[in-house]
Amino acid sequence: MEKKKKLFLVDDDAVFLKLLELEFLQLNEYVVETYPTGEACLVNLEHLPDVIILDYHLNGIHADAMNGMQTLDKIKGINSLIPVVMLSSQDQIEVAVDCMHHQAFDYVVKSETAFMRLQKILLAIFKYQKMEEQLNWYMERM
Amino acid sequence: MEMINRQEGQYARSLIEASRDPLVTISTEGKITDMNEALASITGMTRLQLTGTDFFDYFTEPQKAREVYQEVFAKGSVADSPLTLRHCNGKLTDVLFNGSVYKDDKGNVRGVVIVARDVTAQKLISKYSLSLIEASLDPLVTISPEGKITDMNQATVNITGITREKLTGTDFFDYFTEPQKAREVYQEVFAKGSVADSPLTLRHKEGKLTDVRFNGSVYRDDDGNVLGVVIVARDVTEQKKIATELLEAKVFAELATEIAEEAKSKAENATRIAEDAVKAKQQFLSNMSHEIRTPMNAIIGFTKVVLKTELSPKQQEYLSAIKISGDALIVLINDILDLAKVDSGKMSFMQAPFKMSLSISAMLHLFETKIQEKNLELITKYDQRIPDVLVGDPVRLHQIILNLVSNAVKFTNRGTITVSVNLIEEDEETATVEFAVKDTGIGIAENKLEKIFENFQQASSGTSRLYGGTGLGLAIVKQLVEPQGGSIHVESKMDEGTTFSFKLKFLKTKAHADIDEVGVELDEEVKSINVLVVEDIALNQLLMKTLLDDFGFGCELAENGKIAIDKLATGDYDVILMDLQMPEMNGFEATEYIRNTLKLQIPIIALTADVTTVDLAKCKAVGMNDYIAKPVDERLLYSKIIATIKKTAFAKGPKETVINVVKKERCINLKYLQDRTKSNPVLMLEMISLYLKQTPPLITEMKRSFLKKDWESMHSVVHKMIPSFSIVGIDKNFENMAKEIQAYVGAQQKANEISNLVAQLDQVCTQACLELEEESLLIKNNYA
Numbered sequence: 066m067e068k069k070k071k072l073f074l075v076d077d078d079a080v081f082l083k084l085l086e087l088e089f090l091q092l093n094e095y096v097v098e099t100y101p102t103g104e105a106c107l108v109n110l111e112h113l114p115d116v117i118i119l120d121y122h123l124n125g126i127h128a129d130a131m132n133g134m135q136t137l138d139k140i141k142g143i144n145s146l147i148p149v150v151m152l153s154s155q156d157q158i159e160v161a162v163d164c165m166h167h168q169a170f171d172y173v174v175k176s177e178t179a180f181m182r183l184q185k186i187l188l189a190i191f192k193y194q195k196m197e198e199q200l201n202w203y204m205e206r207m
Numbered sequence: 208m209e210m211i212n213r214q215e216g217q218y219a220r221s222l223i224e225a226s227r228d229p230l231v232t233i234s235t236e237g238k239i240t241d242m243n244e245a246l247a248s249i250t251g252m253t254r255l256q257l258t259g260t261d262f263f264d265y266f267t268e269p270q271k272a273r274e275v276y277q278e279v280f281a282k283g284s285v286a287d288s289p290l291t292l293r294h295c296n297g298k299l300t301d302v303l304f305n306g307s308v309y310k311d312d313k314g315n316v317r318g319v320v321i322v323a324r325d326v327t328a329q330k331l332i333s334k335y336s337l338s339l340i341e342a343s344l345d346p347l348v349t350i351s352p353e354g355k356i357t358d359m360n361q362a363t364v365n366i367t368g369i370t371r372e373k374l375t376g377t378d379f380f381d382y383f384t385e386p387q388k389a390r391e392v393y394q395e396v397f398a399k400g401s402v403a404d405s406p407l408t409l410r411h412k413e414g415k416l417t418d419v420r421f422n423g424s425v426y427r428d429d430d431g432n433v434l435g436v437v438i439v440a441r442d443v444t445e446q447k448k449i450a451t452e453l454l455e456a457k458v459f460a461e462l463a464t465e466i467a468e469e470a471k472s473k474a475e476n477a478t479r480i481a482e483d484a485v486k487a488k489q490q491f492l493s494n495m496s497h498e499i500r501t502p503m504n505a506i507i508g509f510t511k512v513v514l515k516t517e518l519s520p521k522q523q524e525y526l527s528a529i530k531i532s533g534d535a536l537i538v539l540i541n542d543i544l545d546l547a548k549v550d551s552g553k554m555s556f557m558q559a560p561f562k563m564s565l566s567i568s569a570m571l572h573l574f575e576t577k578i579q580e581k582n583l584e585l586i587t588k589y590d591q592r593i594p595d596v597l598v599g600d601p602v603r604l605h606q607i608i609l610n611l612v613s614n615a616v617k618f619t620n621r622g623t624i625t626v627s628v629n630l631i632e633e634d635e636e637t638a639t640v641e642f643a644v645k646d647t648g649i650g651i652a653e654n655k656l657e658k659i660f661e662n663f664q665q666a667s668s669g670t671s672r673l674y675g676g677t678g679l680g681l682a683i684v685k686q687l688v689e690p691q692g693g694s695i696h697v698e699s700k701m702d703e704g705t706t707f708s709f710k711l712k713f714l715k716t717k718a719h720a721d722i723d724e725v726g727v728e729l730d731e732e733v734k735s736i737n738v739l740v741v742e743d744i745a746l747n748q749l750l751m752k753t754l755l756d757d758f759g760f761g762c763e764l765a766e767n768g769k770i771a772i773d774k775l776a777t778g779d780y781d782v783i784l785m786d787l788q789m790p791e792m793n794g795f796e797a798t799e800y801i802r803n804t805l806k807l808q809i810p811i812i813a814l815t816a817d818v819t820t821v822d823l824a825k826c827k828a829v830g831m832n833d834y835i836a837k838p839v840d841e842r843l844l845y846s847k848i849i850a851t852i853k854k855t856a857f858a859k860g861p862k863e864t865v866i867n868v869v870k871k872e873r874c875i876n877l878k879y880l881q882d883r884t885k886s887n888p889v890l891m892l893e894m895i896s897l898y899l900k901q902t903p904p905l906i907t908e909m910k911r912s913f914l915k916k917d918w919e920s921m922h923s924v925v926h927k928m929i930p931s932f933s934i935v936g937i938d939k940n941f942e943n944m945a946k947e948i949q950a951y952v953g954a955q956q957k958a959n960e961i962s963n964l965v966a967q968l969d970q971v972c973t974q975a976c977l978e979l980e981e982e983s984l985l986i987k988n989n990y991a
Contacts, residue, residue: 080898081930087890088883122926154929155949175930177879 070191071096071113075106075136076120076152081175085118088180095187103136110143116190118183119169121153121160137167148190150183229292229302229323232309233262237276240318249325251295262321267291267299279306279319292323301330346409346419346440349426350379354393357435366442368412379438384408384416396423396436409440418443493547496540500816503540504838505746507533511841512753537838542679545606546686556691557824560716561601563593563640567628570605570612577616578624588627594638597713600691604711607687608642610680611707615646622647622704631710638715643708651699659697660685684709736852737761739780741771741797742814743789747837751784754841760848768797775805776873782848783811785831795829802830804878810851814839874971875978876936888986895983898935899976902928906972913965922952928968935979941971 072095076082082099089097100106103123121133137149148170153160156174164172173182223230229246231239239262247254250265266272275288284307292300302323308316340347346363348356356379367382383389392405401424409417419440425433510530578585615624625645632639660681688695688709699705738760740751748764755762765771767789787794801807813826813834826834832851835844884890905928912921925948932942944964951961
C-alpha cells in the first residue's frame with residue numbers, strides 16, 4: 066500500500082474549508098491538514114505536505130492577515146518543489162496569470178465543480194512527479 | 208547243401224522280383240545281363256528283349272547314365288543319381304540311380320547291380336510344393352550364406368523383372384532400394400534363425416517399387432549345418448494401398464465432419480440472425496408505434512378541440528372523419544405495442560385490490576352510445592356471490608373485456624350482447640371467476656375457430672373489409688388471459704352468434720379497494736383550479752392547456768421535472784399533471800423529489816403513453832395519486848382531476864397548516880450538501896454549524912463596511928460569501944448579486960444599487976441561517 070499523500074488546505078472561509086476537507090477525506094486517499102491562515106500554514110510546513118491548496122484571498126476577515134500571494138511566495142521561498150494550487154472565488158484572468166507568475170501549479174475557481182477540478186489537478190501533479198522521478202532515475206544511469 | 212543253396216537263391220530271387228524298384232545287373236560292357244519284373248514294366252519291354260541290350264538306351268540322357276555307370280566302376284558304387292527311364296511308349300519315370308559293382312569270389316568285377324528307385328511319386332510331391340511355391344504371389348527366394356540367390360519363384364521374377372537365369376547367383380541385396388538395410392535383415396536371420404515382417408522395398412529393373420514385408424528363416428541340412436536362408440517377401444503394396452485408402456477415407460470423413468460442423472454452425476448463426484431480425488423487427492415496430500403515438504395524440508386531441516368550436520356541417524363531418532381515423536390508428540398502435548410487450552416478456556401484471564362490480568359496470572358504460580347507435584341490447588349478469596374486493600389487475604381485465612365486448616358490438620347487427628360474470632369456485636384464499644361475452648352476431652366458421660387467436664388473423668379475410676379491425680384484439684386477449692393463469696374459450700355458430708368466455712383466479716383480500724376513479728360527478732363548486740402541466744412536447748403542452756382552459760382551470764406549463772420543481776417553489780397549484788418521459792428530470796424523479804424533499808402532498812396525476820408497462824406500479828411507488836392514459840379523454844381528465852383533488856383535500860384536510868408551512872418558500876436547499884456528505888448527519892451538522900458561525904459576522908461586516916464606505920473591506924467580505932451560497936443551496940441569483948456588488952465596489956459606483964443588493968443579501972442570508980438552524984434541529988432529532 067502506497068503511503069497516503071498529505072494535503073494542506075488553507076482558506077479563511079471555514080465553511081468552504083470544511084467542505085473541501087470532507088470531500089478529500091471521503092476519497093480516503095489523502096491525509097488532510099487544514100489551516101485558516103497563511104501564517105499557520107507556513108508554521109506547519111515542516112509537516113512536509115505533498116500539495117498545498119491555497120486560497121487567494123486569505124485576508125477577507127482579518128485585513129492585516131497575510132494574503133494568498135504572499136503566502137505562496139513564502140512557501141516557494143522555503144521549498145520551491147511543493148506544488149501549490151490556488152483557489153479563488155474570482156474567475157479573473159489577472160488573478161490566474163498572477164498565480165502562474167508566482168509559480169502556482171494551477172488555479173481553480175471556487176464553485177460547485179471546484180472539488181472535481183482539484184481532484185483532477187492532484188492526479189495530474191502526482192503523475193507528473195512520478196514521471197519526473199522516473200526520468201531522473203534514467204538520466205542518472207545514462 | 209545244394210538244396211539249401213537253391214532254396215536260398217530262390218528266396219532272394221523272389222524278393223528281387225517283388226521289389227517295385229527296377230533292379231538290373233549290367234555287364235562291364237554296359238549290356239543288361241539280368242533284371243527284375245519292375246524294370247520290364249517301367250520300360251515296357253520283355254525280359255527277353257531287354258537282356259543283352261544296352262542299358263543306357265533306356266534313359267532319356269544315355270550319356271549321363273553312362274557317366275553314372277562309369278562312376279560306379281570307378282568308385283565301386285554310386286548313390287541317388289537322378290536319371291529318367293523311358294518307357295517304350297514314351298512314358299518317363301524319374302528314378303534315383305543307385306549302383307554298386309559286384310565281384311566274383313576272386314574279386315574280379317563281374318558287373319554292376321543297379322537299383323533305380325522310382326521317385327515319380329516323390330517328384331510329384333515336390334513338384335506339387337514347387338507349384339505351390341511358384342503360384343505364390345509373394346516372392347520366395349533362397350539365399351546362400353554368402354548372400355547369393357540360389358533359387359526363386361516366379362513372383363520374384365515378376366517383381367524384379369529379371370529372368371531366373373540372371374537372378375541366380377547374383378547378390379540378393381541389390382534388388383532392394385536399401386541394400387544395407389536388407390543386408391542387416393539378412394544377417395539378423397542368421398543370427399536369430401529367423402526374422403518376421405521387416406519392411407523393405409524391392410525394385411523392379413524398370414524402376415517400379417514394391418513394398419514388402421521380409422520374412423526369413425535359415426534352412427539346414429540333416430546335420431544341422433546352415434545351408435542358406437529362405438526368404439518370403441510378402442508384397443504389401445495392396446495392403447499399403449488399402450491403408451492409404453483407409454487413411455484417405457478417414458481424412459475425408461474428418462473433412463466431411465468438419466464441413467458438417469461448419470454447416471451446423473452456419474445454420475445456428477442463421478437461426479440467431481433470424482431471431483435477432485425478428486427481435487429487431489419487434490423493437491422497430493414497438494419504437495415506431497411509440498413515435499407515431501405522440502403526434503397522433505396531438506392530432507386527435509386538437510381535432511376534439513376543434514370539433515367543439517362552431518363549425519359548418521361539412522367541417523364537422525370532415526373533422527369527425529379525422530377523429531375516427533385517428534382513433535382507429537391509436538387502437539392499432541396500442542395493440543401492436545401490447546403485443547410487442549407480450550412477445551418481449553415485458554408485460555407485467557399488477558396485484559392490486561379493486562372492486563370487480565364497479566370496474567365492470569364502469570367499463571361497460573363506455574359502450575352505451577355505440578350499442579344504442581346500433582340498436583342492440585346489452586344485458587349484464589353479475590353474480591352477487593363474487594367477493595366485493597378482489598386482488599388482481601383491473602387495467603388488464605378492462606383491456607380483455609373491452610376487446611371482447613367491442614368485438615361483439617362490431618360483429619353484431621341486431622339482437623343482444625350478454626356480459627355475464629359468474630363465481631365458479633371459491634375457497635378461503637381465492638375466487639375463480641368466469642367472464643362470458645355472448646353476442647347474436649355473424650358467428651365464426653368452425654374451421655376458423657382455432658386461428659382467431661393468432662396475430663393478424665380474422666375469421667375471414669373479408670372481415671376486415673366489412674367490419675374493420677386489425678385482427679390483433681383476440682391475440683392480445685389470449686396473451687393477457689394466459690399469463691395470469693387463465694384460459695379462454697370460444698363457441699360459435701355461423702349466423703347465430705359467438706360466446707367468448709375466460710376464467711381467472713383472483714386472490715381475496717380484506718383490504719379496501721381504492722375509491723374508483725371513474726364516474727365522479729362534475730362538481731360545480733370546484734372551480735378556479737390551478738393546474739401545473741409538466742410536459743416536454745410542445746404540442747401536448749398546447750393540447751393540455753386548451754383542454755384545461757376549456758374546463759375553466761388555470762394552467763401553468765413546465766417543460767421538465769426541474770422546471771416544475773422551481774415553479775412549485777413560487778406558485779400555488781392544486782394539482783400536477785406529470786408526463787413520465789422528459790429530458791433533464793423525468794416524471795418519476797420529479798415526483799420523488801416533490802414528495803420526499805419538498806414534502807409536498809399536492810396531488811400528482813401521471814400522464815402516460817402506455818398503461819401496459821410496469822410504469823403504473825412505479826407511479827404509485829413514487830407517490831403519484833393517479834394516472835391517465837394518452838390520448839387524454841377530456842371527460843376522464845376532468846373527473847380524475849376533480850376526484851383526486853377532492854380525495855386529497857379530504858385526506859389531508861387536518862394537515863392544512865403543515866402544508867402551508869412547508870409551502871412557504873425556502874431559500875436554502877440542502878441537496879448539494881446531502882450529495883457531498885452522502886447524507887451523513889454528523890457531517891451535515893458540522894457543515895451547517897460552520898456556516899451559522901461564519902455567516903453572521905460576514906453579514907455584519909458587510910453592512911458595516913458598506914456604511915463606512917470601506918470598499919476594500921466590503922469587496923473582500925462579499926468575496927468571502929460567494930462560495931457559501933451554492934453550498935447551502937441558496938438561489939444562484941444571490942450569488943450573482945454578490946458578484947455584482949464586487950464589480951460595483953471594484954469600480955466604486957452605483958451606490959444605490961449596492962445598497963439594494965446588500966439589503967437583499969442580508970435578508971436571504973439571515974433567512975438561510977434561520978432555516979439552517981431549523982434543519983439542523985431536524986437532523987439532530989432524526990439522528991438522536
